[in-house]
Amino acid sequence: MRQSRSSTNRVTRRRLLSVSGALALTAACGSNTGRDGGRDGGAGGGPALDHWYHQYGEAGTEQAVRRYASAYRKARVNVQWRPGNYDQQTAAALLTRSAPDVFEGWPTLDQIRGGQVADLTGLLTGVRDDFHPAVLAPKTYQGKVYGIPQVIDTQALYYRKSLLDKAGVRPPRTLDELIDAAKALTTKHVKGLFLGNDGGAGVLGATPLRAAGLEPVTSDGEVGFDDPRAARTLGKLHRFHADGSLLLGAPTDWSDPSAFVQGLTAMQWTGLWALPGIQRALGDDFGVLPFPEDGPQGRPSVPVGAYGAAVSARSGHVEAAKAYVKWLWVERTDYQRDFALSYGFHIPARLSLAKKTAVLAEGPAADAVRFATDYGYAGPLLWTDRSLTAFQDALSRIIIDGADPAAQLRPVIATTRAELKRVRS
Template identity: 70%
Template sequence: MLAAGGGLVAGGALAACGSNTGRGGGGSGPEISQWYHQYGEPGTQGAVQRYAAAYKKADVRVQWRPGDYDRQTAAALLTDSGPDVFEVNGPLLEQIQGGQVEDLTAEIESVKNDFNQAVLAPKIWQDKVWGIPQVVDMQMLYYRKSLLKEAGVRPPQTLDELVDTAKKLSSKKTKGLFLGNDGGVGVLSGTPLHAAGLSLIDEDGKVGFDDPAAARALGKIRQLYADKSLLLGAPTDWSDPAAFVQGLTAMQWSGLWALPGIKKALGDDFGVLPFPKDGSGGKPAVPVGAYGSAVSARSKRKADAKAFVKWLWVERRDFQQDFALSYGFHIPARISLAKKAKQLQQGAAADATRFATEYGHAEPLLWTTAARNAYQDALSRIIKDGANPESELKSVVRKVNAELQQVKKKTAK
């Protein structure tokens, strides 16, 4: 969730993956194939088929792709039998540099500034837009108002306060904080770095965490683990609010998608926060992500596919809002639509929408799989094993610098 996929599989493996073909569109024009990953929210598949049927300039055939969608798509883009239009998760660097996707700058240009800029950024390369964000997903900190009041603590506004508050809230029955069953290794990623005023990759395309503040921030995450303030071994992981709702933890890091269930179970006995800032140069941080709609460079109907993408994700504002809020709980990728959505105008939902706009950060375009793996491995050693944050990050900086050099070489070619 909110993380990029990638990799290739053999053609035989792709053929073995099942798919459900949606009914065609209502148009009499050329046939266009459109791929979606398998959403878990009921009604989503029917909705995208309905959108396709409403398009009159082409016969849009929806394919619902269960299984490892990212690997299926990566393999299909190398063949002539792949989709014309498809969803892509996270940064698009590999597809862009591989010449696998079409430039969609002209299609989005008129409304480019209306999109959440944090989720649009990983779709931009060399000032061109290669994918159009569909909806925004985000993560944030949930806290139980009654438990914090009982312990005499306020909602944490800084990372130091988060460490102290989680410790005070921990008891035999309830832990102070749940960051996932691995202690936050899998979900936090670069969020603590952004909270310290840093980033994974800076605006100049260089390593954004070659700074002592990075080690200090990650050291505080380790302190949460060392203090035994973190819930570990919960029945479900961080993306599910069950541990929070059942009172196993007083605070939990989870996604916006969890909000309706929490509201139903707890009423008004909860609040939400961005990840707290760290240090004088820090600021609150909120990870955001978005599947984007892209057009395959191998499509034989590029112009028709581009026209359909523009129609659905730029012109049809009603479908965009329906897709975001009628099947699950997401934020429309368009800022103007998010502001108008009634479901997002009050309480925790309104707070979450504001956090995503003001503090949102997405995984950067240049953050490669190798860079991600190196950082995640170091984060695991820091949090779980108590490894020295400074030395671990120095090693990661070297690896990421090497990755960035490779990216530049591919660009030069």
């Protein structure tokens, strides 16, 4: 990497699902911190705080976060909307005095261990259990929290009910059933399954490992897929390509539901954000499923992701910045609900909010929320970019070329083991 862990070209919240691990730290960016008394936001008194966001693609998001900042009364908050390679900009700024007080992001292990981000554990006193543990875990190191989740994105397997009924196929509950269903649903004009134009290596990542009951990195910091089950499960993914049931070369990639709603595929792996558009196009002629389990030790697998609000340890107003983050992403549940659902379709990071949100309480949306709650996982903090890239490259060769899974995984295991040793040193 730094290839994106998402195949989409638009910069939106959906890219969170593929963000984790270490960033390549580059030379410092410019010295314009925006700490000029809050010319773009913040009508309140107190210190001036600079708050960075990446440039979202969803209309209205920028106006919303500026409105939130203007409502804060204990500091003058200047929102900076950052186009371009946001992750790289932020990583560079955190090494300098140009660092923002508050930034949206995914604090990396290198940033945490390097003392670049502040400990935010105390902001969650009394409410920590109300945040989805899967999205909180990658922001937690040695029991301390370094980022407050803002919103949850998740992925699911969408299927066309009428096409499955016509083919006499039931919604697949295991990987073997998914392989058989994709083949049965493939016709002259419709492919059975769309996992992205690269065959699925980019978007699936560690999802198949989880389906086999494995992890990329275990809870005690060891390689989690040095196990015959990994090769067995990953090897099955080539069947989709060998059977000719994978849609490849679609006009848009996995993050866009166009291939599904236009009838080019009977099943597609895509995000929750796509659900409203699919519903408008297809009515109730679709359902959603988690990635299916594989083997007796397997389990359904649902990737989730969430950018978080973090505080730079170089800020001259660390405590004021923490207070602002707590106000916005812990206390102001009305803003949290607005941010999740008014400018796209996402799950509030607090579980209690998701349960009380009407549009998430019925139909496929409710199913997706339940799957994310029951089976959701996020890439571990110790699963670095180098490890992920090696894994994705191997997965691509397995899916498309039919390369031997065990042979492909051996160097990935070695790379991951070396990375775990590096980050512990």
